[in-house]
Amino acid sequence: MYNRIRMKAADMFSLKGRVALVTGASSGLGVQFAKALADNGAAVALVARRADRLKSLKDEIEGKGGRAVAIEADVTDHAAVARTFDAAEKAFGTVTILVNNAGIAHGGRAVEMPPEEWRKVLSTNLDAVFFWAQEAARRLLAAKKQGAIVNIASVLGLAVSKGAVAYAAAKAGVVQVTKALAVELAFKGVRVNAIAPGWFVTEMNRDYLTSEAGSKLTRDIPVGRFGRDGDLDGTLLLLASEAGAYITGATVVVDGGQMVALRG
8 A cells, every 4th residue: 555645746646557448549539548548657458449540559559668459349349348358358467447438429409310329329428338347347346456447428418519419318327327336336446437528629520620610619618729639638647546546436527617617
């Protein structure tokens, strides 16, 4: 056990000796999360469907002296969950940090949404979050190890906008799943928290956010810009490391002040 009173910041946030698994690691926020974890000492299992992109990220991490393994998997394939954790354990040992990042977006009016689209969004953005967290927790308990689960929610899970009914419902579910798991697992040393990002420019939304209509959204963001690569790193490291040892069940909003401005 660390003497937390006398720990230096570099030690508190260090992930040396930890094993992290990041879903949706082939693009967007997942790539940045994986790099931040590796840069701070964790061995990282990179999980996504696009094997070529995973290999490129793996090579980049290893080129900087880190450790990574690429595991091709679809987060909505329930049979792939155990197989992926098995592969991560074979490479590095028990996964002690899970970043549930994989997700998809949708847009359109609620009255026009077909059932298959609703199910697709909920399956990826909510169901997968629970089942991957469940598997991580089961293995941590079996190994009698402490760990951290970080679920990626969204400000749209806390407030809504037009055209995002399924996404908002799924992300609100992620917030509640985070709280429920935190209550059940805290006594075993497994912390469960969520990050709720605001608008971040990623491959998934770049065309819209860089358009004239999208750029107007910055008017509602007190810091005057969208999130950039690295803006979530500090929050992720806090929740994944010893620095956040007394934090569980929390949803940390990282949105440049947008939610505060909207609430007044």
